[in-house]
Amino acid sequence: MKKTLFIASLAGMFAFASCQGTKEQKQEAVEEVSAEETLNTAEAPETKETEDIVTMFIGPKQVDCTGVGPMKCLQVKETEDGEWTLFYSSIQGFEYEEGYNYKLEVRREDVPNPPADAPSIRYILVKEISKTKA
The missing domain is CATH 2.40.50 (OB fold (Dihydrolipoamide Acetyltransferase, E2P))
Known part of the structure; x- marks a missing residue:
């Protein structure tokens, strides 16, 4: 029973640790999404209103x-x-x-x-x- 509990605890810690990224990785991901959103919103309104x-x-x-x-x-x-x-x-x-x-x-x-x-x-x-x- 103790062995099963120990293995389950290790598996849980491993799963939690693998989901964690460094602070820099998370910040880069947020900056990439923000840059894409800025590009998309900057381009769309100009062309759509006049062309359609x-x-x-x-x-x-x-x-x-x-x-x-x-x-x-x-x-x-x-x-x-x-x-x-x-x-x-x-x-x-x-x-x-x-x-x-x-x-x-x-x-x-x-x-x-x-x-x-x-x-x-x-x-x-x-x-x-x-x-x-x-």
């Missing part, structure tokens, strides 16, 4: 389309003389009213880990530039 803002032109009618099932899609183009394409998503903050042409400023954001049947990009209204009767 787009102008969208919205047509006056929704049309039948098929996504996961039958639905109505907006007709959208990114330039005034561009081709109309079907828009299967929604634009947060935008209330569509049929019979009007819209010019919008929209921010696109990546959706982290979207479900398999959901879009990987989220659209958010920044500004309604114009709304004209069709």
Whole structure:
């Protein structure tokens, strides 16, 4: 019994000692993480805000389309003389009213880990530039 207790005590001390690093090693690890966080936060806001803002032109009618099932899609183009394409998503903050042409400023954001049947990009209204009767 004493022998088992002695062996268990030695194993516990060994496990505890192996988890301990020197004070310098711990400080270096903290400094590396802090430097990475500083780099990541310094780079991200500058590029994301300007690159993800787009102008969208919205047509006056929704049309039948098929996504996961039958639905109505907006007709959208990114330039005034561009081709109309079907828009299967929604634009947060935008209330569509049929019979009007819209010019919008929209921010696109990546959706982290979207479900398999959901879009990987989220659209958010920044500004309604114009709304004209069709």
